[in-house]
Amino acid sequence: MAVAEQRRKQVRDRVRVWKRQFVETNKFPYLLLIPLLLVWGIFFLYPILWAFWLSANSYTFVGSTFVGLENFVTFFTSGDLQLLLYNTFVIGGIAVPLQTVLPLVLAVLINSKLTKQNMTSFFQILFLTPHVVAFTVIAMIFLIILQSNGVLNLMLQNLAGIQVNWVNTKFPAQVSVAFVHSWKMIGLFVLIYLAGLQSVPRSLYQAARIDGANRLQQFRYITIPQMAPIIALVMLLSTNRVVKMFDVPWVLTNQGGPGQATTTLIIWLYREAFVNVNLGYAAAGGLVASLLLGIVFYFQMQLGSSR
């Protein structure tokens, strides 16, 4: 009896010592994480869980009714999903290739020995400058250039005799939004490409030159294959940003107009939640979109960590 008792006490002591050691060694990192867990729990985790609850309810600040999957069914059948997909595909179809290809060409030119050495960082800074300007400001500047009696149309009219309603007709508005968004993003992608180009081994180019490859061939057969993961990464980053676009169509094309031609996902979310006060429906749409964005992000992470 006494032996059993003693052994149990021994075990208890050992557990107590182990516990104390555990607390002693891990106390500090856990303490450091308290602020993060507080802000994350209150301002991220709780709202996300709340979003799931909202999506199953018809909710307008004052009251709620449980509607099950109705919000999701409406989102899929009312044409909203189709509208958002269509707009995103048209705007993204212009913006993403533009933001992927043009910065690559620019980065290669800037990085090449053909550019004078002292100019490299000058160009890098220059192309990055628009990236620190607010989208709101950018959209406003372009609005004055693109509107029906703006500088661009005056030039087109006087030089070519045509006029395009850049912000008030459907397709031109989508094109404008794609270009204005790209104007800010190009500098960031030039920067990422320039960093990537540093890791392409010089010896490959030397070998190619000995074999008699010209610059275009070097670009085609060395730069592009070597940069493939970074090109894909930029494409995904660009897609991510285009899908989450808000400020440009909000300001440039008058809150997602004309009609709903430039209504992006985020503008739709804002309108449903805060203008139509249809929080449940907005949450349902947002959750569906998050799923799609999550897939894009998954591939982005795979590429980002493979570097």
Added chain:
Amino acid sequence: MSDNTPTTQATAERAEPSGGYLRRRLHRYNLRSVLVTGFLLVLSAVFMFPLYFMVVSSSFGVGEFFYFPPKLLPGEHFIDNYATILAESTFPGALFNSIVFAGVTMVGVLVVGTMCGYAFARFEFPGRDLLFYGTIIFTLALPWQLVTIPLFDLLVNLGLVNTRMGGILPLFFYAVPFLIIKQNMEQSIVREIIDSARIDGASEFQIFYHIVLPLAKPGIAAAGLIAFIRRFNSLYWPTIVFQIEELRVATQFIADLSGGGTEPTEWTMVMPAATLQTIPIIIMFLMLRKYFVKGLLTGSVKG
């Protein structure tokens, strides 16, 4: 496409051009090099035109925005326009609100970020990876705008809508700068320094304050700069939480000036306001570009 000089120089020397002085000179400087640099310069000029036009047109009178050929030199209403925006509008207050909004957010983000960054970068503890992926990586995958819907509901319930606190507190959670700080600490803080300080009897807090923070300065600067600029330029969240005149930030002020299709936009106010909002940010970027580039590269490639 790196062009190595030996080959080109050799070609250049071999084919010594006849022809005039200018042509010989160009050849010596490598014609293709001049062409590429020239092409990039022209493109940069086109690229910079909107910003140039913003600054120049802030001194235009009412009709001068729509001249043909376009007016490209400063107008005569510089003083008028800036006096109006600074003395007769709510813009100075809005700009002040922007600075408070972005500044306080940045400080909060840096406090939370340096603490969690150090924990994730230099400690092994049970649940570390789970916590890191759960709080940082997972949140990067979701569009934050979805979170704002229930978040707004939460703020309504707490009575924090249309208050500075309600607008700023939720933004203390901002995964991208946290990630920047963490990655920088992984590179710049060597375990041996921490271990030797421990042996010398420094407390964990002393190590954090006197050794880790000074060493992590570049990462903190990069993260702070990114956080400040992104928040200073943001429109979506302020539009939701700052719905009253006294709290409106500069981007809201500028966006609200577009007449919404029904009223004509007051361009003589838009351009000075846009210039005043943008120039300080550009100066800040030019002075601290090293940190900004560092932050952008970590922050966007990894998330």
